[in-house]
Amino acid sequence: MSQLQIKVINNSNHALPEYATEKAAGLDLKASLKEPVTLKPLQRALLPTGLFIELPAGYEAQIRPRSGLAFKNGITVLNSPGTIDADYRGEVKVLLVNLSDADFTVNDGERIAQLVVARHEQIEWYVVSELGHSERGAGGFGSTGTR
Secondary structure, eight states, X not given: OOOOOOEEEEOSSSOOOOBSSTTOSOEEEEOOOSSOEEEOTTOEEEEEEEEEEEOOTTEEEEXXXXXXXXXXXXXXXXXXXXXXXXXXXXXXXXXXXXXSSSOEEEOTTOEXXXXXXXXXXXXXXXXXXXXOOOSSTTOOTTTTOOO
């Protein structure tokens, strides 16, 4: 299987993110910090990774929470998933929030999020006066039941 090549500048003191397993979808992003950052309950912080990327047109990078941090510590990515567009050239940063009732300290080099690169489409709106019928119709939140 061929792999998509992504241009990257690594200004952190850490190795480039790697896949933890052969079939993993996400790469673990590490915090690139001069000193530890402590998040108090309900506090958020924008943490640098030291990475700058150039994605090809038709691709995006998604910043997603790490399940272990979320489950064990209540730490998640606030704008999940965060989207990095192909024309963005700034530093990849992670917006973390502490949803627990205890302080949480992030140290330099700590794995704080996942990066998933995915293809996407752009659309062109086609204005109509009505939409086609579907079995679900306009049923929204919770309309399909709980089981």
